[in-house]
Amino acid sequence: MKIGYPCINETLPCSSATTFRLASYSEERLIQAVTNNLACLQQILEFNVQHGLLFFRMSSDLVPFGSHPVNTFNWQDYFKPTFAAIGQYIKQNNLRISMHPDQFVVLNSPTEHIVQNSFAELAYQCAIMDLMELNKSAKLQIHAGGVYGDKPNAIMRFADAVQVLPDNIRARLVVENDDRSYSLQDCLEIHERTNIPILFDNFHHECLNNGEPMAEALRLAAQTWQPEDGILMIDYSSQSPGDRKGKHIAHIQLDLFREFLTHLQDLDVDIMLEIKDKEASAVQALALLRELGYVPATEPVL
DNA sequence: GCGTGTCAAGTGAAA
DNA sequence: TTTCACTTGACACGC
Numbered sequence: 072m073k074i075g076y077p078c079i080n081e082t083l084p085c086s087s088a089t090t091f092r093l094a095s096y097s098e099e100r101l102i103q104a105v106t107n108n109l110a111c112l113q114q115i116l117e118f119n120v121q122h123g124l125l126f127f128r129m130s131s132d133l134v135p136f137g138s139h140p141v142n143t144f145n146w147q148d149y150f151k152p153t154f155a156a157i158g159q160y161i162k163q164n165n166l167r168i169s170m171h172p173d174q175f176v177v178l179n180s181p182t183e184h185i186v187q188n189s190f191a192e193l194a195y196q197c198a199i200m201d202l203m204e205l206n207k208s209a210k211l212q213i214h215a216g217g218v219y220g221d222k223p224n225a226i227m228r229f230a231d232a233v234q235v236l237p238d239n240i241r242a243r244l245v246v247e248n249d250d251r252s253y254s255l256q257d258c259l260e261i262h263e264r265t266n267i268p269i270l271f272d273n274f275h276h277e278c279l280n281n282g283e284p285m286a287e288a289l290r291l292a293a294q295t296w297q298p299e300d301g302i303l304m305i306d307y308s309s310q311s312p313g314d315r316k317g318k319h320i321a322h323i324q325l326d327l328f329r330e331f332l333t334h335l336q337d338l339d340v341d342i343m344l345e346i347k348d349k350e351a352s353a354v355q356a357l358a359l360l361r362e363l364g365y366v367p368a369t370e371p372v373l
Numbered sequence: 374g375c376g377t378g379t380c381a382a383g384t385g386a387a388a
Numbered sequence: 389t390t391t392c393a394c395t396t397g398a399c400a401c402g403c
Binding site: 077078079086088089090091092095128130131132170171172173174212214247249250306315317318319343345349 | 399
């Protein structure tokens with residue numbers, strides 16, 4: 072079991088998501104931003120290793136305009152050694168990595184250019200993991216997309232889109248249950264049609280489900296992962312008290328987290344904390360996991 | 374320097 | 389009809 076947090080480290084004085092406006096695009100600006108972002112990513116990963124946080128979601132913004140037509144620079148070749156070095160660090164320290172293409176990636180959109188843009192974005196993010204020479208357990212997690220008033224057809228379009236993806240992208244793709252459109256059951260249907268694993272989000276499942284108890288839901292999701300995919304990845308969060316339904320909590324509530332862990336039973340998972348204060352909560356969660364024996368109490372070898 | 378409107382991109386619920 | 393939220397704020401202009 073590994074635990075981690077997404078994209079941003081609030082302790083370190085750097086960002087791995089620096090960008091700039093499309094209007095001010097230049098090759099020089101791009102190189103500057105990517106150089107900065109990768110240097111910061113390396114720092115974040117070192118922080119994570121030092122703190123025992125072995126699961127990390129990389130920012131989608133490592134390469135600004137990574138899938139935009141304006142970006143004709145061959146950043147893949149230019150930064151190949153840097154990506155490879157970071158990948159080496161990831162593998163040496165046994166880190167688990169994911170990325171989460173944003174809401175604009177909609178494989179089942181009825182609009183052709185939106186699907187094409189989505190393919191380009193997936194290709195960009197997959198290229199980063201490929202350049203790092205990470206194996207297929209490094210995943211790209213996306214949502215199923217829109218419903219458009221006809222979910223069965225929307226699911227069919229999603230499956231058709233997955234079929235035409237290049238092998239390297241399809242091998243990394245996982246689908247996450249969301250909090251208002253595609254439940255775990257819907258994702259299971261997508262899995263049956265596409266064979267891609269389901270990334271299980273406990274909080275979304277609490278918002279939208281078909282009555283499966285948490286332990287059962289976890290078991291169903293875990294069954295969709297093959298050995299080469301690695302162990303089940305989950306997103307963990309809980310409701311922000313007094314806020315709109317679906318709003319993520321600002322800081323981990325350890326009693327709720329402890330209760331959630333009881334549903335795992337013997338299941339091994341890697342947990343991504345989708346919690347506002349990032350590594351602060353992750354460090355606390357890790358301490359609890361060590362106390363409860365889910366994670367060895369010893370520090371990782373540096 | 375600091376405050377703040379806006380930023381490449383989609384969808385659907387809430388206001 | 390418009391705004392807001394989404395895995396994540398940061399850029400860049402105007403004062």
